[in-house]
Amino acid sequence: MSGTPGIDAARLGRRLETFARIGATARGGVDRQALTDGDAEARALLAQLGAARGFRVEQDGAANLFLRRRGRDDALPPLLLGSHLDTQPTGGRFDGALGVLGALEVLESLEDAGLPTPRAVELVAWTNEEGSRFLPGAMGSQAFAAGALDPAWLAARDGAGTSLADALARTLQALPHVPRRPLGTPIAAYLELHIEQGPVLEREDVPVGVVTGIQGTRWLDVTLTGAAAHAGTTPLAYRRDPMAAAAAALSSLLGTVMARDEAARLTVGRIRAEPGSVNAIPERVAFTLDLRHPVLAELDAIERAARTAIEAAARDARCQAEMRTVFDMAPVAFPPAMADLVEAAAGEAGLAARRMISGAFHDALFLARRAPAAMIFVPCREGISHNEAEFVEPRFVEAGARALMAATLRWLAAPIERL
Ligand code: GLV
Ligand code: MN
Ligand code: MN
Secondary structure, three states: OOOOOOOOHHHHHHHHHHHHOOOEOOOOOEOOOOOOHHHHHHHHHHHHHHHHOOOEEEEOOOOOEEEEEOOOOOOOOOEEEEEEOOOOOOEOOOOOHHHHHHHHHHHHHHHHOOOOOOOOEEEEEEOOOOOOOOOOOOHHHHHHHHOOOOHHHHHOEOOOOOEHHHHHHHHHHOOOOOOEOOOOOOOOEEEEEEEOOOOHHHHHOOOEEEEEEEOEEEEEEEEEEOOOEEOOOOOHHHOOOHHHHHHHHHHHHHHHHHHHOOOOEEEOOOEEEEOOOOOEEOOEEEEEEEEEEOOHHHHHHHHHHHHHHHHHHHHHOOOEEEEEEEEEEOOEEOOHHHHHHHHHHHHHOOOOEEEEEEOOOOOHHHHOOOOOEEEEEEOOHHHOOOOOOOOOOHHHHHHHHHHHHHHHHHHHHOOOOOO
16 A cells, blocks of 8 residues: 555544534534444444445444445455444543544545555444443443444443343444444454543643553442331430431542552442432432542452442441442453554654553553554543543644544554454
8 A cells, every 4th residue: 555645634624523513412522322222323424424435344242333345355354443423321422432432533534645555444332331321331442342342231221211122223224234244353452542531641741542441340230138117216325317327438548549559440320229218218329339440450450449348337227238249350451552543643743652551441441452552642621521621732643633534554564363
């Protein structure tokens, strides 16, 4: 191949704007949760944009959506580029969308330049990366990596009682003319562009993060059960108050885990008291725990500490504790050769880069089980993400797409196919 096609930053900017309108919130963010009508609309638009450029559009049984630009030898497994189009309930415009639309920009720029590639380059929009509507997160990429959807997931229900099975069927049916492909078709390698979702790159004014790995994540569902009783008449000695247990356990965990180890993360993002009456001691308190650490043994230790603190607090309040691990991703290190490739590609594109690990999980974590994978980060304002205020400066959007294009061309010129 000769000549490096540029990317069209203005087109990519417009595309980001257009997709941000699908599920736009009043405060400038996006609510396009997985497998909702908004998600289906975004998928339909992506399919339409791909078809208009002559890319082959396909979906698999997990509703992962693929656009394929043919290569000279189309029998070779493709280089896959992508990310996700679903968002948090109060999400931003760039988390996921940048990686999908950046990949589209690469495919279109190759097409504009009339540049044949030795093999196909495919774009993928993974289903349900966020995991906030249906567990687990990174559902589409996990199913792809495993070659099948876990049947246990299909019964998952969202807050309104809709099952994953129904939402998935509706989403697939919304693109009736898009053919199905089997889950987990062979790929040669995977590249994902994403916003950093943390403050490091912006603070250092470095446009490209070369992601060397992703820290581990574990989600627990915790339920504390006591006894409902009158708020006004029940003295302390008679109370079996699960809120007292939750408060004690959480104040101890939130006050110690991260203070002891600055790499540790512990978050309670959802909490519910039942029956939820102002003047009744709740019978049950349920909450989620999101635990993260780059080192698996440390993540295990945080989970043990959490379980011990919760059990002790439950005992003290004469309540029962039930804890279930509902999501578990071990940390991953990307192949060093892939990180080297991204770093060299950024250099070639004249972009300063620094190596870093990802604090957020990503679909690439699961793809790394199937093929050499790498990620490119770009800075986002104040590191804010999972928030409607999420923002990426146009110069960094452009830098990300240029780095992705350069990495794509570099990989195609000298494929790294072995894990
Ligand atoms: C991904 O959305 C994460 O929570 O890390
Ligand atoms: Mn994301
Ligand atoms: Mn996210």
